[in-house]
Amino acid sequence: MKNIKLYTPPAFRIISTNIAKSGNPLGLKKSDYASWADGLQLPTKGKTILYTGCEYQMTAYIRPLAEVLKRVKFRDTLFSAFSGLQTVGGKIGVDLMRGYTRVASGERETYNRLVRMIALTLKRLGVDFAYLDGELYSGALLYEYGLFDELEEQAKRVVDQFKEAGVSRIIALTPHSAEVFQQVYPRFINNFDFEVVPYISIVAQGLNKLGTELSLPEPLTLTFHDPCHLARALKVTEEPRQVIRAITNLDFREVAFNRELTCCCGAPCETIFPELSELVASSRVEDLSATGAEVAATLCPFCYANLKRGVDLTGKKLRVADLIEIVYQALEVSNARA
């Protein structure tokens, strides 16, 4: 085998440095990632936690990062100085910062709102949970990139945090964190014996128990994009459909490739090959749009963002939603009735 020094893309340095320095891939501050919980008075310790992993919260920042990466291509030298959002200097740094500032004023709220809806829905369904103070990112991206040493370090920090807070059950907001806890952590952490549940499974059970007939203010045609890791790695395909069926005036239309044959939204390669990611997104949006549905719902912040991008690029008449938005709205209607 040739003895060569291989190349890895700039995103690797940015993300791994940020995780080591600030606990999450994009250097988000606590005021960025924890604001969704303002006023909810959630305990910071407890057996069951709602684990956001900062993933919904950081999604708004990925697009501007990808735009910068598109411009600098693989010119690593220009970019290596900008691990960490606080760093300013040089043209690209300034652009990057401007991008983030723009994000901060708009998009960011969309994602914080989604996390808040998940929390409120779980509460409405009678689920109690804590939210960790200074929550750390799971390291799913480090696994994705093959940065196992860095992942191991982060996993230890995460597990220490769990133990300190007396956690035994993790309600995971994203398929990525659920997968990495369930299927990867046991390899790096001895006796990783936490129970990990994707939150949609709890919502499905809760709605079933609730027994109330749910409906939206207006009838809606909806299709569902199964996130790859939810459907295939975690094998959660029926729970989202149970949730959808619980809402009576939803006209549900399955997309051609669904459940375990779902097709990727393109997000995984966004920080390495951003243009390719857009093409994959557009192609999936074509599938979803072919159902004729008004709304395509999904259950992963990265799918959500990339499908929205695909809609922008293809100009399709399709609204992308997180399934929680639909559920939340239906519960609101039922609350109003009661």
Place this chain on the structure above:
Amino acid sequence: MPEPKQIFEEYYDKLLDKAHDENMALGLSRSLKAFREGRALAMERFPHTVELAEEVRRLKEDCIGRMDELVEKATTILEENGAQVHYAKTGDDALKLIGEIVGSGKLLVSGKTLTGEEIGLRHYIEDLGNEYWETDCAQLIQQLRKEKPMHYVYPSLHIRREQVAEILTDLLAREIPPDIPTEIRAIREFLRSKYFKADFGISGCNVMAADTGTIFLLESEGNIRMSTTVPPVHIALVGIEKVVPTLHDAFNVAEVVWRYAGFTVPLYVSLISGPSGTADIECTLIHGSSGPVELHVIFLDNGRSTLAKDPVLKEALRCIKCGACLFECPIFELAAGYYGGHGYFGGLGAILTAYMGGGFDMAAPIAYTCLRCGRCTEICPQSIDLSKLMPELRHRIVNMAKR
């Protein structure tokens, strides 16, 4: 040699360029649709294939740890059958061996061989001063286009009939219309002018039985039959992971390959265990009857033993090259075999490229293209779990970037 970073950039530029090629998109979408329908039909007619695939998965798992033993067993019996057996540790060794057998100024006809692509056989033999023709229609199209194949089973699936007509018009110096039957007849006529003059026939091997030394070759065009029967010398290049214990095992593997490759029924399966021979006169065996006088079998390691020692990535050696995974891959749908190395495609192709055909520098950008979406695993007859293997390969790449 280009720098690893330059390889990364050039790969991505080409990938993006091809993903935006409208000709290719149309060719690909026609092929994908036809393939999906074909495979659905094949599986519906022969539903036992799923269970058989599971059996073959266990078999292949077992064989990966026994490659040396199985090759040795096959070698003994092949020599008894009158074949000349060679062992090539590297791709270069294999090229040198074949180059010495062939010499220069000869005419060669070749059935599709993935191992041949892996080591760059055609270019090497041509550079020695020989005429070398691919006889698989799609492979010939790619040869004439001076392009690498795009898929294991369908090398030119991204090319439209209109483009084929142009290539054939050039080749035959007469107008060939963009009509598929006319195009195929033209190719047939061209190849038939070559088979009977050829000095050597080249083939790969879909699977080999160790207990009889039998090479299995699957095809529908008849070109492999012609290439391995008509010329006086047949040279077969066999990856050492292709050998399974028994003839019965080999049949099972073969059936799984053709079914998952989208064929209901295989039109031709050639079984070759030695050069032709006859004992019709005084029961005295003479090699070289109507068929080839010589059969050379070249076993190729080229990184397979190293890969077999990797506790996790060795799973990649279970691949039987049916190419079903590629039809489920969102990136392949956009960029066909440009998402790949010399001869191996898609995410799994990144592993094979790293160890067998190009090295880690060529494999790195392919590895990072994989979305790790796991859709390929759903269809893979060998259940190769790429979403688990890809981080492992990347981990090895990252370690090689850190040093």
